[in-house]
Amino acid sequence: MAINKLPPKDVVQLLKDNGINKVKYVAVGNEPFLTSYNNSFVNTxxxxxxxxxNALNEAGVGDSIKATVPLNADVYGSPTENPVPSAGTFRTDISGQMTQIVQFLSQNKAPFTINIYPFLSLYANEHxxxxxxxxxxxxxxxxxxxxQYENVFDANFDTLVSALKALGFGDMTIIVGEVGWPTDGDKNANINYAATEGGRRLLPKLAGNKGTPLRPGYIEVYLFGLIDEDAKSIAPGxxxxxxxxFRYDGQPKFSMDLSGQQLDKYLVGAQNVQYLPKKWCMLRQDARDLSKLAENINFACTFSDCTALGYGSSCNGLxxxxxxxxxxxxxFQVQGQRDLSCNFEGLAVVTDQNISQPNCNFPIQIVASSSSSSKLSQVVYLAFLTASVFLSI
Structure with missing residues (x-):
């Protein structure tokens, strides 16, 4: 598909015309230097x-909108023989690229953006x-x-401060582009941990402007994420x-007081959500020939989300x-409850009885909105157009 290239000023005006007026940062990729990417994006x-x-500068908004690269915390670390924050340096295999990026960010008064996930420390190391x-x-x-460091968030953040200091940029502004805790899909991913990490601990810390030992005071932090994504790649887990x-239907999962005062209140959920009829698809109790059950389960999970069935997950006990x-x-729900989507070679049947278990919810899909889909497509196209223009300059 051919993309018409617009001048940067026209792109900025196009964003404003569509109600996008409060942009602070433009993210260039997301965690491009992950070791799992095998240097695919190191040179680009x-x-x-x-x-x-440069495009933002040309458009006349470079003073208020900054380009930055959200990076994973694996771009820096401390040596195994001295694993403390003050010994932090950037990875040797990307030290040249990191030096270029840090210098450029400094020249343009742009922040260094880092994603910090304490959960991943647990996930990567069972000890x-x-x-x-x-x-x-x-x-x-x-x-x-x-x-004394009593939590991995502070230690991780200050390791980055030390790595920047080693390059001569110890005072560079740092923002946390992503921090969060998953609520399912692993033994350490649950609502209780997520509520404790976010609403009951992190937000009060941020509201109190406590910062970290090497960076006391205000830290700009963005929570990840807004809503569950049932089609996202599960390659990492x-x-x-x-x-x-928020759940898939826009309803809050747990109490969260964004003021940091630890009040027991919930965020406002999506309003007037419409659900499909109260129907579920289940294994027939009188099914006798189960020789094809495994392949039908595999088919169902390939084209839907069965991550809640994994070890330690919410439905692991079924x-x-x-x-x-x-x-x-x-x-059945992903397919919009179409009759033919609950057959599985005669192994399944539709029921109007809720088959959810105490610790395992069997969800009902929400009604898709054609108007919302149309608006979303316009926004996606606009974002794609913007990125294409910027990257082509």
Missing amino acids: TFPALQNIQ FPVDYAFFDGVTNPITDNGI NFERHWGI DANGNASYAFNMY
């Missing part, structure tokens, strides 16, 4: 950053102390030059589809029949 990220910031992932204090804090503070019913129902 910095040129893209330059192009986008990682659970209490160190939160903000309640620990029995054995890390001591670094007289400073099943939890990837469950970062939302028996074999329950697993089959959960898979069949997820596919």
Whole structure:
């Protein structure tokens, strides 16, 4: 598809015409230097950053809108022989690229953006102390030059401060582009942990402008994410589809007081949500030939979301029949409850009885809005057009 290239000023005006008036940052990719990407974006990220910031400058908005590269915390670290924040440096394999990026950000008075996920520390290391992932204090804090670190968020952030200082940019502004906790898809991903990490601990810390030992005071932080994404890649783990503070239907999962005062209140959920009829798809109780059950379950989960069935997840406790019913129902709902989507070679049947279990919800899909889809398509196209223009300059 051919894309018409617009001058940067026209793109900015196009954004304003569509009600997008409060843009502070333009993200150039997302975590492009992840080690799992095998250097795929190492040589293209910095040129893209330059192009986008230059386009913003040309459009006359470079003073108020900054281009930045959201990076994963794996771009820096401390040596194994001295694993403390003050020893932080950038990875040796990307030290040249990181130096270029940091210098360019400094020249344009743009912030360094980092994504910090305490949950991933638990996920990556089964021996990682659970209490160190939160903000309640620990029995054995890390001591670094007289400073005691009692949580991984502060230690991680200050490791970055030290890495920037090692390059001569110790005062560079840092924003946390993503921080959050998934609510399903892993033994450590649940609503209780997410509520504790976010609403009951992190937000009060931020509201109090406590900062970190090396950066006391205000820190600009963005919560991730807004809503669950049932089609997101699960290559990193099943939890990837469950970062939302809202469920798939726009309803809050747990209490969260954004003021940081720890009041027991919920965020305002989506209004006037319409659901499909109260119908579920389940394994037939009289099914006898189960020889094709496994392949039908696999089919259902391939084209829907069965991550809640994984080890340690919310529906992990179901028996074999329950697993089959959960898979069949997820596919049935994704397909808009079409009659033919609850057959599975005669193994399934539709029921009007809620087959949810105490710790496992069998959801009902929401009604799709054609008008919303149309508006979303326009926004997606506009975003794609904008990125194309910026990257082509």
